[in-house]
Amino acid sequence: MDGTFLTASDDLQGRVIGILAAQALREPSGLTLDMTLDGLGIDSLGMAEIIFAIEEEFDVMVPFNANESDAGAETLDLRTVGSVCAAVEQLLRSRRG
Amino acid sequence: MGRRVAITGAGTVNALGPDVTTTWAALAAGRVAIGPMDFEEIDRLTVRIGAQIKDWDGAAHFARQEMALYDRAVQFACEAGRQAVAQAGLDLSDEETLRAGVVMGTGVGGQTTMDDSYRAVHAQGKNRVHPFTIPRLMHSAAASHLAMRHGLKGPAFTVSTACASSNHAMGLAFQMVRSGAAPVMLTGGSDAALCFGGLKAWEGLRVMSPDGCRPFCASRNGMVLGEGAAVFVFEDWERAVNRGATILGEMVGFAMTSDAADIVLPDPDGAVRAMRGALGDAGLNPEDVGYINAHGTATAVNDRSEALAIRTVFDAPPPVSATKSMHGHLLGAAGAVEMLAVLMALGDGVIAPTVGWQREDPEVLGLDVVPNVARRAKVGAALSNAFAFGGMNACLAVRRA
Numbered sequence: 001m002d003g004t005f006l007t008a009s010d011d012l013q014g015r016v017i018g019i020l021a022a023q024a025l026r027e028p029s030g031l032t033l034d035m036t037l038d039g040l041g042i043d044s045l046g047m048a049e050i051i052f053a054i055e056e057e058f059d060v061m062v063p064f065n066a067n068e069s070d071a072g073a074e075t076l077d078l079r080t081v082g083s084v085c086a087a088v089e090q091l092l093r094s095r096r097g
Numbered sequence: 098m099g100r101r102v103a104i105t106g107a108g109t110v111n112a113l114g115p116d117v118t119t120t121w122a123a124l125a126a127g128r129v130a131i132g133p134m135d136f137e138e139i140d141r142l143t144v145r146i147g148a149q150i151k152d153w154d155g156a157a158h159f160a161r162q163e164m165a166l167y168d169r170a171v172q173f174a175c176e177a178g179r180q181a182v183a184q185a186g187l188d189l190s191d192e193e194t195l196r197a198g199v200v201m202g203t204g205v206g207g208q209t210t211m212d213d214s215y216r217a218v219h220a221q222g223k224n225r226v227h228p229f230t231i232p233r234l235m236h237s238a239a240a241s242h243l244a245m246r247h248g249l250k251g252p253a254f255t256v257s258t259a260c261a262s263s264n265h266a267m268g269l270a271f272q273m274v275r276s277g278a279a280p281v282m283l284t285g286g287s288d289a290a291l292c293f294g295g296l297k298a299w300e301g302l303r304v305m306s307p308d309g310c311r312p313f314c315a316s317r318n319g320m321v322l323g324e325g326a327a328v329f330v331f332e333d334w335e336r337a338v339n340r341g342a343t344i345l346g347e348m349v350g351f352a353m354t355s356d357a358a359d360i361v362l363p364d365p366d367g368a369v370r371a372m373r374g375a376l377g378d379a380g381l382n383p384e385d386v387g388y389i390n391a392h393g394t395a396t397a398v399n400d401r402s403e404a405l406a407i408r409t410v411f412d413a414p415p416p417v418s419a420t421k422s423m424h425g426h427l428l429g430a431a432g433a434v435e436m437l438a439v440l441m442a443l444g445d446g447v448i449a450p451t452v453g454w455q456r457e458d459p460e461v462l463g464l465d466v467v468p469n470v471a472r473r474a475k476v477g478a479a480l481s482n483a484f485a486f487g488g489m490n491a492c493l494a495v496r497r498a
Contacts, residue, residue: 044398045361048303061143066303067319067397 012092016085019053033082040081047078054084060091099275101334102348103498104440106187108180110173111325111434112148113424116180120424120434121441124449125471129423131310131321137216138293144305148323148425149291166229167242168207173326173430174239174287175246182247185330185342187281189248196279198251199240200270201328202262202286204429205295207234212294239287243328251279260392262286262429263327264483264491267436268351270331271493275348280333285433287326296322302361304396310426311453312393312419313400313466320394323425327433344498346443349478350379356488363399363484368406371490375480376410379494383411386494387476388442390435391466392484393419393451394426403484404461416474418467422452432483432491442476443497 014028021028024040031040042050044066051062063076076087109116112130113123123130130148139145155164155172167175189197210233214226232238237255244253252273256265263286270284290296299305299322306319337344352374356367376383392403400419407414420438427434438449454468481493 043362048301051303052301064303065305065307065318067306067317067395 012089013085015057016054016088017081019050019057020081020084023050031081033080033085035081036079037081037084038079054088058088058092060088060095062091100277102271102274103332103334103337103342103344104329104346104348105332105337105342105344106181106185106330107327107345107437107440108177108184109325109327109434109437110150110153110176111327111424111427112150112323117437120437121445124420124423124438124441125447127423127450127452127469127471129452130323131425134291136292141293142296142300144296144300144307146308146321147291148321150324166232168210168233168238168289170203170207170287170289170326171233171239171242173289173324174201174328175242177285177287177326177328178243178246178283181283181328181330185332187330189281193280194248194250196251197249197281198273198279199243199249199253199283200266201240201243201255201284202264202266202429202433203236203239203255203257204259204262204288205290206236207238208290208295209292210234212292215294243283247283249283257429258489258491259485259487260426260428260431261483261485261489261491262432264432264481264493265353265489267329267432268353268491268493271348271351274331274333280336282331283328284331285326285328286427286430288428288430289324290428291322291324306395309453310395310422311455312391312395312422312451313404313458313461313464314454315456315458317395317397317400320396320421321425323427325424325427325434326430327437329433329436346440347496347498348493349496350375350377350381350494351492352378353491356490358488360487363402364488365402365406365409367488367490368403368482368484369409371484371492372406372410372480372482375492375494379478379496381478381494384413385478386411386415386480387474388415388439388448388479389417390438390479390481391417391419392482393421395419395421399484401460403482404464408463414464416448416465416467416472418449418451420449432481435481436493439479439481439495442474442479443495446473446475448472448474448476
């Protein structure tokens with residue numbers, strides 16, 4: 001682990017990590033960007049809850065189909081904490097654009 | 098050993114057709130009934146395809162007082178039951194009516210009644226709903242109305258095991274006739290969940306396909322809902338033979354198992370035990386089976402798990418097809434409509450195809466999924482699988498009459 005710890009100053013990352021941490025039953029401070037959701041013990045139902053929470057929190061629509069989560073070709077990369085944060089940033093950007 | 102059990106009547110209303118003959122023709126032709134849906138507030142959904150029954154006119158089948166009491170799912174069940182009883186030509190004695198009954202399956206009961214009622218009180222701010230909302234929406238309504246309409250006064254109830262509901266229902270009806278508890282049972286399933294609330298809930302799980310149901314195909318990307326009902330007459334074999342009834346097939350085996358593992362992910366072990374159990378109950382060997390109607394939802398995990406389970410039970414698996422690719426996933430009516438495909442394979446020697454299949458998936462290798470085109474085959478016995486959310490598995494074995 002490269003130990004990229006996050007600070008509360010990054011609002012978006014902090015909010016996303018709060019959602020992931022709640023689902024992983026951990027403290028937000030214990031999550032790093034390189035951690036995988038799989039490694040955090042988040043299963044398919046947990047994933048559905050995370051998507052729901054992100055959509056509610058950021059008022060975006062996350063294009064995610066559980067049947068394609070492994071392939072990830074047409075959907076967002078949601079495998080790690082960092083990639084989920086990046087995906088949400090991207091969704092917010094495209095919504096503003 | 099108990100009594101033998103004959104299937105002497107069948108009826109259906111589903112997106113492929115308003116009766117059995119039309120449905121069989123559509124299954125044999127590989128016709129897909131999945132397409133754009135039409136109902137209130139559909140523009141607020143992201144998943145807008147389904148196998149919807151478009152030209153249904155309940156008022157053409159039922160009186161005004163009946164329509165007030167019948168949810169859409171109950172209308173389908175009553176019409177399917179009417180067809181099945183008419184085909185069987187049942188003529189029950191007074192004594193027989195006291196022991197004859199109904200077991201129906203439903204996944205969600207009167208979903209459109211619930212949806213309309215919630216819309217009225219929550220969205221439209223109304224202070225009252227239709228006075229018959231409760232008798233319309235209760236899961237047992239279809240069983241009750243079938244019992245009333247056909248004068249069946251013995252055991253009558255509904256089972257609800259999500260997408261395995263109608264297989265559980267038919268399995269229990271089979272056991273009742275086999276044990277001698279009932280001379281005749283009406284059984285099957287009905288569901289009508291194609292409404293805004295029903296679909297919105299499914300969207301949340303992220304397992305729905307936006308573009309089609311392609312079971313066992315590498316390109317599959319989820320399930321597509323359907324709606325409708327199928328109802329059968331299960332009858333004591335001797336009774337059926339003595340009165341010269343036409344026998345569509347013989348129910349010979351049933352097994353139900355529970356994964357006891359996960360509320361949405363299937364465990365192949367539960368499916369293996371269900372199929373082996375049904376074979377054992379029927380006294381069949383794996384090589385006796387000429388066709389398997391798969392649960393085949395076209396989700397990534399179901400098809401992978403089911404293929405593994407079939408390869409575990411069968412050294413040389415028989416043809417397997419997933420007809421949900423045509424009639425959609427009817428939830429608690431799925432197994433009942435799929436029983437029509439089983440009876441077609443046994444009776445007509447035509448195996449319905451798995452439509453929408455484009456390319457081999459390494460994860461489901463080793464299965465002959467009868468891609469896209471129906472096939473002629475002499476089928477002596479068949480299995481019908483239902484592996485529901487929550488690990489509720491029910492497998493039926495049927496033999497050619």
